Structures are given as C-alpha cells and as structure tokens.
Amino acid sequence: GRIAExxxxxxxxxxxxxLREKEVLSxxxxxxxxxxxYEETVRAYIEKKDAGDIVEMVGFCKKGSVKWKELxxxxxxxxxxxxxxxxxxxxxxxxxxxxxxxxxxxxxxxxEMIQDGKSGYVFKARDPHDLAQKMRYFIENEDLITxxxxxxxxxxxxxxxxxxxxxxxxxxxxSAIAQNKKEV
Numbered sequence: 167g168r169i170a171e172x173x174x175x176x177x178x179x180x181x182x183x184x185l186r187e188k189e190v191l192s193x194x195x196x197x198x199x200x201x202x203x204y205e206e207t208v209r210a211y212i213e214k215k216d217a218g219d220i221v222e223m224v225g226f227c228k229k230g231s232v233k234w235k236e237l238x239x240x241x242x243x244x245x246x247x248x249x250x251x252x253x254x255x256x257x258x259x260x261x262x263x264x265x266x267x268x269x270x271x272x273x274x275x276x277x278e279m280i281q282d283g284k285s286g287y288v289f290k291a292r293d294p295h296d297l298a299q300k301m302r303y304f305i306e307n308e309d310l311i312t313x314x315x316x317x318x319x320x321x322x323x324x325x326x327x328x329x330x331x332x333x334x335x336x337x338x339x340x341s342a343i344a345q346n347k348k349e350v
Contacts, residue, residue, distance in 0.1 A: 167257055169202035174247035174271060176211050180294035181247075181301060182220045188298075190305055191220060196245070199237055201226040242311050243304050244268045249291050252276050262322035267314035269300045279325060285318035 169175065175198060182196045198208065198221065205223070212221050227234040244261035246252070251274035258279050261268050270276035271291035280286040287300040304310055324330065 167200040167202075167255075169198065169200045169205045169208055171204050171207070172248060172250035173204070174249040174291065175204070175208050177249065177292055177294050177297060178245055178247045179208070179211055179215055179217055179221050181298040183215050183217055184294055184298045185301060185305070186217075186220055188302075190302055192305070194220070194242075194301075194305055196221045197237065197241070198223045199225070199227045199234075238264045238266070241266050242308075243286075243301070245297070245301070246270045246276060247289075247291075247297060248273060248276065250274070254279060259322050259326060262318040265315035265319045267304070267311060267318050269297065279321075281317065281321060285314055285321045 167173065178196055178198075182191070185191050185194075209223060212218055212223070224233075224237070227237060238260065241261065241264070244257065244266050246255060246257060246268065248255075248271050253275045255276060258268050258270065258276060262280075262285065268280050268286035270280060270286065270288055272288050273291045277288045280288070282288045287303065289296040289300045
C-alpha cells in the first residue's frame with residue numbers, strides 16, 4: 167500500500183517493540199509492503215527503535231505479482247493501523263479473501279468491515295499497547311488464525327456480494343425518494 171503518515175505504521179512498530187520486550191514474538195515479524203512519502207520516516211523510526219529484526223519493509227509489490235501473492239498467502243494476520251478515517255480499504259477485502267484475519271483501528275469504516283472478535287479485531291487508534299494486545303491474541307493462540315481466517319473469508323463474501331450491494335443501494339434510493347416526496 168501507500169506508506170503515508172495517516173496509515174499509522176509507527177503505532178505498529180511500537181506495538182512490535184512492546185511485544186519483543188514482553189518476549190512473546192517467537193519468530194513473528196511485521197512486514198510493510200508499499201512505498202510513499204513517509205517511507206524514509208518509517209525506515210528511520212524502525213532503525214531508531216532497533217526494530218529491524220521484527221519489522222521489515224519489502225517495498226512496493228504490484229497487485230497480482232508473484233511477490234504480492236507470496237506475501238498475501240504467507241500472512242498470518244493483516245494489520246491496518248490507520249490513524250485517519252479510512253473508508254473501505256481494498257487491503258482489508260484482499261486479506262480477507264486470502265482467509266486472513268484483520269486487525270484494524272477504530273477510526274472510519276474499517277471497523278465495520280470486520281466482525282470484532284470473529285473475523286479480526288478492532289483496536290484503539292494510536293494505541294500501540296492495545297494493538298499489541300490484539301496481535302498477542304494471535305501469537306499466543308495460532309488456532310485463532312485459521313478460525314478467524316475462515317470467518318474473514320465468509321465476511322468478505324458477504325459484504326462484497328453483488329446482490330447484497332444491490333438490495334442495500336435500492337433501500338437507500340427508496341428512502342431518498344420517499345423523503346423527497348415528503349418534502350415536495
């Protein structure tokens with residue numbers, strides 16, 4: 167994705183450092199794929215926190231490329247730590263389509279895409295300790311990855327279903343038309 171300040175990547179680095187201090191990572195690594203205006207800041211922050219062993223920046227991976235598919239298929243959990251009001255990032259749907267549970271911040275529409283505690287977790291934006299706690303659930307109970315991954319897949323099918331969209335859109339249109347008739 168795009169590496170920008172609003173993506174909250176420094177929160178994720180801090181969460182990983184906290185987990186390392188608690189000695190619970192046992193081989194886990196946070197992978198950042200993408201490029202953007204905040205890339206050098208994130209690299210410098212990783213270096214400052216001496217977190218190069220637990221946080222890796224792999225650069226831009228073109229969607230559909232071999233590298234992208236490998237990353238998507240090997241991810242145990244997807245983390246979108248946004249500190250702004252993301253609406254509906256494709257990265258969430260893509261991860262869920264790969265049977266990957268997702269951890270998202272409580273800002274914007276991302277929290278509506280998952281079912282907290284079922285297909286992923288919602289954490290308090292800008293709170294590395296809360297994010298670390300959600301990550302720790304998966305680290306300490308790897309069965310959750312498979313269980314929630316299946317629910318994430320079912321959820322993405324549910325929310326991206328054409329018939330579902332059509333019905334929802336028609337309900338909105340019907341409501342707008344009815345409201346307009348009342349005002350005329």
